[in-house]
Amino acid sequence: MQQHLPTIIDIARQLGISKSTVSRALTAHPNVSAKTRQRVLELAEQLDYQRNQLAISLLTNQTRTIGIMVPEFISFFFPKVIIGAQEVLAEAGYNVVICHSNESYETEVENAKALLASRVDGLIVSHTKETRNFDHFRIFQRKGVPVVFFNRVCEDMNVSKVTVNDYDGAFRAIEHLIQTGRRRIAHLAGPDSLPNSRNRLNGYRDALRHYGIAEEPELVISYDLTLEKANIYVNHLLNLPQPPDALFTINDPTAIEALKVIKSRGLRIPDDIAIVGFSNDPISALVEPGITTVSQPVSEIGQQAAALLMEQITDKDNTVPPRTIVLETQLIIRGSTVH
């Protein structure tokens, strides 16, 4: 049972002074005598006094809290982004509330409402793969609470965003496969609703075209990012009359699932089929062979998102327009494509 917590009034009464003076002493306000401050601080210490942030937030209309919404945080990507963002936000004196939606649109909407009700000062978001309607984020914008998207961004909202050059990353991945002799390159693509999926797919297509390789529709499969489906589609590709000699997957977990399937069928990697993933998940270096992958500057994504958010928050007059930062990727070559 929560007991009565000491307030400035308790301190004031015990010291026979007014609560304003206590408040001033506690907030290091200049207009307090050293002696009074000393007495207040001592008693506060003794009583285990802790300022009530709720009252302050209510009064000042700012919580110094930032909400971070992600679709999941089991894979390494989102936790790393969050840590990067926290570095920057902590520096600026902001706390962080993390919400994950388990890729559920409904949960995402609920989380957004909770964050709005608790009056966060800003929002950093990567939305679920189900999200088509962005009204729950638009409310923030309408209320003057800055929003920054990263990774999965809403193209229709005029807010700051941080992405990576997915197109270029995919292009160079495919280029690498072609240069190492592959010709039937399959692509396990993400949902068409996600801009980063589309960009990677476009990079794939343009690379094939650039090198004069005809795209085979049967080699491009868009799926829902679940490993169950990944498993099914990899098997499907391998069962084709003319199976692919390379596979480019939307992310590393999928690449690893593919690796498992391929190995279980007794095929050799990279001899029979090469694999390229995306994101450089630490796991991709640990499996055998290591997975060639497109690395993203994960922690920098978080830092930049936080920086863009702070830019909007400190911009009291709304003079700084939202910006989009696109970070570059890097191809990490491992044993899944070359010996």
Add this chain to the structure above:
Amino acid sequence: MQQHLPTIIDIARQLGISKSTVSRALTAHPNVSAKTRQRVLELAEQLDYQRNQLAISLLTNQTRTIGIMVPEFISFFFPKVIIGAQEVLAEAGYNVVICHSNESYETEVENAKALLASRVDGLIVSHTKETRNFDHFRIFQRKGVPVVFFNRVCEDMNVSKVTVNDYDGAFRAIEHLIQTGRRRIAHLAGPDSLPNSRNRLNGYRDALRHYGIAEEPELVISYDLTLEKANIYVNHLLNLPQPPDALFTINDPTAIEALKVIKSRGLRIPDDIAIVGFSNDPISALVEPGITTVSQPVSEIGQQAAALLMEQITDKDNTVPPRTIVLETQLIIRGSTVH
């Protein structure tokens, strides 16, 4: 720039009624006419009205928010625990604030202060490996805010706890190694300050004793859980005049680090040396060979911790004493110990 958000007063004024009535309509209080409620709800919807949780929390002295503090959340363990806890807490109508300390005691203390200031209704904690002083948690207890520990627990505090049977898990891991013919079994142990490290070490020792194998002091190394040190100590063990024929590590990341070192030296696993980890990190199934490991019911740890916390929070009269739940582990046998 944050603009003025609509309040019940705005609604009251526009409707020409009092704010009390608006409040009643919004909170589904019985004493409001259906028509009035209807009008209020409509206008609220139209204005995008969102209750100010800060004001409510200040008034009711409860935030319906639970703080979860973990030392890190890059590995799969803590995120999974958090998700498990969230399931239970969401069900009970509680929100969650997640803090990670990066294994830094200082950050942990700061986070605790921030959570106290923001008046969380309860705390779920796994502390850093540096934490020796638990005063920052005792404050919560003293203030009547329930605390539940999991995984890394403070033995001196009389609060609810969730752990696994580390002793038994370790015992059976060593038993398995002995039964598969190993005799020089090394143990890379965690810091002596962590009870779960000590319990695993004791399980290791008792298993050796039980099977009449003398413990070799040179085969037991306590270290700080960093992979750099793990690397050094694995090399050290392999350089011994009589190297071990098995290695039991405090966790799976360490086991995988060991696996890398061992393979890079051209030794065969499990023929030359066997490895057993702890926790059943998904990665341990993906490396080659798969790592034999002691599985913990991760998500259940979170669920139980949340349940114990709710038990304390709902116990208004302080009649329910804190409880400790010890969950059982399971030995998962893979290629790192047997063919």
Add this chain to the structure above:
DNA sequence: CTGTTAGCGCCTTCAG
């Protein structure tokens, strides 16, 4: 340097 007053947004008595 200190005290007084007002108010942040809301819920909850207490009167009508």
Add this chain to the structure above:
DNA sequence: CTGAAGGCGCTAACAG
């Protein structure tokens, strides 16, 4: 069924 008043804990003018 509705309105008025009080107060949660704190800060920020405004007076002394």
